[in-house]
Amino acid sequence: MNTYVPILVLGALAAGFAIFSVDMARRTGPKRYNRAKLDAYECGIEPTPQPAGGGRFPIKYYLTAMLFIVFDIEIVFLYPWAVSFDALGLFGLVEMLLFVLTVFVAYAYVWRRGGLEWD
Amino acid sequence: MITPAVSSLPAVQGLAAENLGVFGRDPWWLIIVKAIFCFAFAMLTVLFSIVWERKVVAWMQLRIGPNRHGPWGMLQSLADGVKLMLKEDLVVKGADKVVYILAPIVATIPAFMAFAVIPFGPANNEISIFGTRTPMQLTDLPVGVLYILAVASVGIYGVVLAGWSSGSTYPLLGGLRSTAQMISYEIAMGISFAAVFLYSHSMSTSQIVATQHDKWYVVLLPVSFIVYIVSMVGETNRAPFDLPEAEGELVGGFNTEYSSIKFALFMLAEYVNMVTVSAIATTLFLGGWRAPWPITAFWAGANHGWWPLLWITIKIQLLLFFFIWLRGTLPRMRYDQFMKLGWKVLIPVSMVWLMLVATVRALRNENYDFQRIVLYVGGGVLALLLLSLVVDVFRDRGRREPAESGAPGDRFDPMAGGFPVPPRPGQTLPPVPRRRPRGERQLVNATDTAETADKEQEGDNA
Numbered sequence: 368m369n370t371y372v373p374i375l376v377l378g379a380l381a382a383g384f385a386i387f388s389v390d391m392a393r394r395t396g397p398k399r400y401n402r403a404k405l406d407a408y409e410c411g412i413e414p415t416p417q418p419a420g421g422g423r424f425p426i427k428y429y430l431t432a433m434l435f436i437v438f439d440i441e442i443v444f445l446y447p448w449a450v451s452f453d454a455l456g457l458f459g460l461v462e463m464l465l466f467v468l469t470v471f472v473a474y475a476y477v478w479r480r481g482g483l484e485w486d
Numbered sequence: 487m488i489t490p491a492v493s494s495l496p497a498v499q500g501l502a503a504e505n506l507g508v509f510g511r512d513p514w515w516l517i518i519v520k521a522i523f524c525f526a527f528a529m530l531t532v533l534f535s536i537v538w539e540r541k542v543v544a545w546m547q548l549r550i551g552p553n554r555h556g557p558w559g560m561l562q563s564l565a566d567g568v569k570l571m572l573k574e575d576l577v578v579k580g581a582d583k584v585v586y587i588l589a590p591i592v593a594t595i596p597a598f599m600a601f602a603v604i605p606f607g608p609a610n611n612e613i614s615i616f617g618t619r620t621p622m623q624l625t626d627l628p629v630g631v632l633y634i635l636a637v638a639s640v641g642i643y644g645v646v647l648a649g650w651s652s653g654s655t656y657p658l659l660g661g662l663r664s665t666a667q668m669i670s671y672e673i674a675m676g677i678s679f680a681a682v683f684l685y686s687h688s689m690s691t692s693q694i695v696a697t698q699h700d701k702w703y704v705v706l707l708p709v710s711f712i713v714y715i716v717s718m719v720g721e722t723n724r725a726p727f728d729l730p731e732a733e734g735e736l737v738g739g740f741n742t743e744y745s746s747i748k749f750a751l752f753m754l755a756e757y758v759n760m761v762t763v764s765a766i767a768t769t770l771f772l773g774g775w776r777a778p779w780p781i782t783a784f785w786a787g788a789n790h791g792w793w794p795l796l797w798i799t800i801k802i803q804l805l806l807f808f809f810i811w812l813r814g815t816l817p818r819m820r821y822d823q824f825m826k827l828g829w830k831v832l833i834p835v836s837m838v839w840l841m842l843v844a845t846v847r848a849l850r851n852e853n854y855d856f857q858r859i860v861l862y863v864g865g866g867v868l869a870l871l872l873l874s875l876v877v878d879v880f881r882d883r884g885r886r887e888p889a890e891s892g893a894p895g896d897r898f899d900p901m902a903g904g905f906p907v908p909p910r911p912g913q914t915l916p917p918v919p920r921r922r923p924r925g926e927r928q929l930v931n932a933t934d935t936a937e938t939a940d941k942e943q944e945g946d947n948a
Contacts, residue, residue, distance in 0.1 A: 370625045408737060
């Protein structure tokens, strides 16, 4: 567990730096109120009112996130397999080939159904 | 079934446990000194590379670049930082205040934290700081690279929260784009790492560098290296993949509504991430702290003492120069092209490559001779190519049939409205009338004149 302490120290250092600079900027900078300055940026026109919760966004981002989870979990399976590959021998190779093949059937399906198209 | 194979493991495995025992034994003051070193290394590299980037891009565009602050303009980024510090710290009206202020902090912290496991030198207590012998690395974990990936993923939160909390259209779109881009390229990146673990038997960074003593992994795994280089540019939102901050369409991306030091923190995080991914590329593929080949040939001490620090700095700087070079050379990609490259090229390529490497390695472990391995692999690749060809033929046939049946239905006349218009989707331009060959044309003209002559004659007769 001792090996994790230095990580926390570095994290605390970075956090201290970030929080310090954000706080400092609040104190050092000028404060001049201006209604237009506090509006959301929109190319010099009155900003479009935002619906509550940020409004809608394209479903493609959602799809990308779902696909990411599928592949990320595949990667999580790949890592321990890769580390102990020599110990597993031919058995490990065949198992992983079958697993990857299964995932890539799903991948081919998504590709064919246009899940990877971006317009 | 597994036990006999374990005993035949290379001696490297035993070395791993031994090496990792070195870490986590530093006294508390040494931990702080090393943590400050890691922080300062990242910070100074960033301060330098911002100036260096502006200089290099300026030279590529035949300009001079910053040359006012300090010698050779070297204090430019420091001056920028101070200037941003003295600017008004805005919180826009529509913003979700807490998240808005937290987002730059969330983006900055993980960017620095990845440096904890980057090895700056060998792990066998070669150097001494104030009389205490210590490895040239803050710490190492059995899951070092996994830790780096995890920390990098936390950094994405900063970006998406910044976009969402601004309560404005452009930042929201920029944040979403940025997130989609980062997670898409993380997959290809992750798969390219797996090939390295096949060779190193370990996810600890010091161990990965230790196993590159005779050949760097860039030589053994060139495809993984290329996939990593491409996805590292995508991960850091750098040109030509800097779509989240495409000025022409999104103003400034997720950080549009940020000012003062909060904006600077996002910029800092981006550049620290650049340094981090370069350091990872160096560690995993370019031999880490090892001196490059011609130097080790005539100088045995190149990899000992404090020298490794020099080599890893040079390698990181070269990779950073590569980033700048890309920015100075390539135009920005379109978003659909970018996603296509990530999902349809990088992922399958890196996966097939990983399986090829694994197959070759497994067969070699089972003592098949090399010629047969080449035959197997070649046969496999050929079979795949044939299969894809067949699939392609069938897909083309399927696509052509509806096109042919639908074509005569909507004839498209580009001049129907009195002026030429381009075809809409689904419509095709009528074939362009070709000039007929000269001989034919003359023949036609001859018959034409003959006919008119005939008609005239007929008229005369009438």
